[in-house]
Amino acid sequence: MLCVQxxxxxxxxxxxxLSQKQTTAIADLELHINAGEVVAVVxxxxxxxxxxxxxxxxxxxxxAHVTGKITxxxxxxxxxxxxxxxxxxxVLIPQSxxxxxxxxxxxxxxSRIARLRGLSTNASQQIIDQVLARYKLAxxxxxxxxxxxxxxMARxxxxxxxxxxxxxxxIADEPTPGLHPEVVVETLNHLRELADEGKGVLLITHELEAALQIADKVAVFYAGTTVEIAAKTDFTHRGKALRHPYTQALWRSLPQNEFIPVSGTQPNPDTLPLGCLFAERCPIATTDCLTHRPPLREVCNGLVRCIHA
Structure with a gap:
């Protein structure tokens, strides 16, 4: 359905x-979403x-200057x-x-949304009442x-x-922050229902644990690029099925796992390194990691941007 290349x-x-500078916020980002699929971006x-x-x-x-291809x-x-x-x-479900x-x-x-479909006033009200009932709103x-x-209710x-x-x-951009746990589950289930009806859902979130409740696959972003796209089932145990060191560190930093913090900070978009964006924080980085930006490649039915995967 959606292909970002x-x-x-x-x-x-x-x-x-009056001097100007270039800030690269996204670099060589890749993402694919199929109909009936929830893809979480964390x-x-x-x-x-x-x-x-x-x-x-x-x-x-x-x-903003945009390059690449979106289909x-x-x-x-x-x-x-x-x-x-x-x-x-x-459509966008905004974070606020x-x-x-x-x-x-x-x-x-x-009603304004319904009119975009070209529906009559009576038909619009019928559909609005049906949808409100579906989400338990009077x-x-x-x-x-x-x-x-x-x-x-607002969500x-x-x-x-x-x-x-x-x-x-x-596209659901951070739909759950600050909500009661029961409301979080309810909101995520609504998004899962939309995917089960054949729609594509892009879930943007900081909460990896919440994303795994409904996602089919997870795209992990770091410093403006995709470092790994993994199936939901890869996030188990100590993360041995995960391919990228950052994804592994992200998984192990959760309280229910080993609660190990990731040392260092994300690079500044004004001064991105020539090589791997995670190299300065990576425990297995080599000289090649510092000089060459690794491409996104397939490893064990997933995609990863790491030469050591």
Missing amino acids: NLSVTFTMYDRG GSSGSGKSLLAHAILGILPKN YNNEYLTYKRQVELRGKDI VSYLDPLMSVGKQL PSVKQLFPFQLSGG RILVAMAVIGQANLV
Whole structure:
């Protein structure tokens, strides 16, 4: 359904005075999503997760220079096509409920989504009521404004918008932070249901453990690139089935595993190293790792960017 190949995003920014600098936020990023599949994207802050979503939707700022190739249903995703599909066939469930219009009732916001499908007023209301019932929201919710919703209710409204619009690709950007554990499970299950109906779901999250509850595969980002794409079943025991040292360290840092912190810091996007982006923190790095950026290659039914895998 979605294929991202060699995606790079560079921002032109002012440094001192009128001098400019180039900041590479995403470099040679790869990702594939099939219909009926949940692909989780995990990684630390600044690894390019949300930027990927913005690149797919075509909502990057004007100072962004994008290279690489993004295809959707085997057609090149040009800016014109992004505008045509955005909010209809491809939708974003944002990480903040503040994306809901604070001056418009929930019912009017849902109706606006329904109208994009060209439905009559009666048909729109029927579908809205059906979707609200599906997510255990009373019809009276339509009269409420966003500030009157609980966090869990607001999250369900955002998911309902994606369902009402009948999008085939759903991008959920950090949909669970700050929610009660029961609401987290509920939100994730809703996303899994969408995938089971044949939609593609891109789940962007910091929470690896939560992602593994519903994901079919996990893409691990580091410093703006994909270091590994692994099946959900590879995240077991001490992570011996994982291929990249960073993915292994990420898995072992969880409290329920060995709770071992990852030493060092992620490289600055202004001064990315020539070689492997994780080399300075990697316990098995060699001279070759410092001088050559490894390609993404297939190892044991997964993809990894490491010469030692």
